[in-house]
Amino acid sequence: MRTLKYALLGLINREPITGYDISKEFEKRIMANFWHAKHSQVYPELKRLLDEELISVELIIQGEKMEKKLYTITPKGHEEFVKWLSRDEPLGVTPKDVFRLRTFFTDFMSLSDYEKHLHSQLSKHNSKKESLEKSLTAFWNNIPQYGTKEFGDYAVLLGAVMREDSYIAWLYKCLDAIKTS
Template sequence: MRVLKFAILGLLEQDKMTGYDIAAAFKGALGQFWSAKHSQIYPELKKLVVEELIAFETVIQGEKLEKKLYSLTAKGTAELMDWIQRVEAVNVSNKDEFMLKTYFIAAMDKQEAQQLFSNQLNSRQRKLEKLEQILTELEAEQKAPIHFSSPEFGHYLVLTRAIEREKGYIQWLERSLALME
């Protein structure tokens, strides 16, 4: 399944965007849980145009710079809604380089293992701090408490899940380090 396709359709459901805007979204809030590079985004945009799920208009910026401003078509909206409402099996990511290193921990001496886990703990703590800062800013931007009809409700849900994930990872790292003592 082309999940990037649905990420782009979802972004365009929110607003018209250029390819640059879409790439920037993957560096922002969306990048907290999904990633895509320019080299993936632009070919996908071409496919979506051919499939008539999105359309574009050429706009002029400045004196000569032409940009494509993409928007969702009715067919694209229908496909996005089908995907959103589809019940999927639980998807567990199978690629975690740190877990792979952990699996082979017997190849390390105790100090190397403790250093590996300490480094990961520090990284996860910094990530948690950043996520909590983003949540604080998101809540401060809202004029009322965040609820289902808030435009940022989806971002809020994903962000609070990411915070809980990092807290759990940090607890596991701390318990693991204690076992290494």
């Protein structure tokens, strides 16, 4: 499906960007909430996009001698990206989840071990949710206009918070369910 290709094209389409900054986006920024790639996957893919003439590159000298490569989308790349954007795809496989896998097999785990697991998950998902909610406050109650970069940021952040909320609610349901046992 080469989804990474389109994730990169999307970022480069916004404005010229380096491989380093793309990697940061995947590892720390908003994008990390729905896509991920290490720099060791990003750099080879950039080379490939260059080969396919979907992007072009410009060498920038930073300071004394440090070099960085600024990638810019080509008309051909832009065209492919926009075409991909409007493509309708089937749902695809449900994401894997190790904790749900463990829950499925609780008939071989002690009640106290599972309870510990649940509390550990709750704490992890709660802190993730809190940090997401903090980012979301940037929008306060001002929903950005459709068509802006901010709309995308807002929509995916909202989705990430809701996903965490739902996961936390599920964990509480599991806690409830074991309390009667």
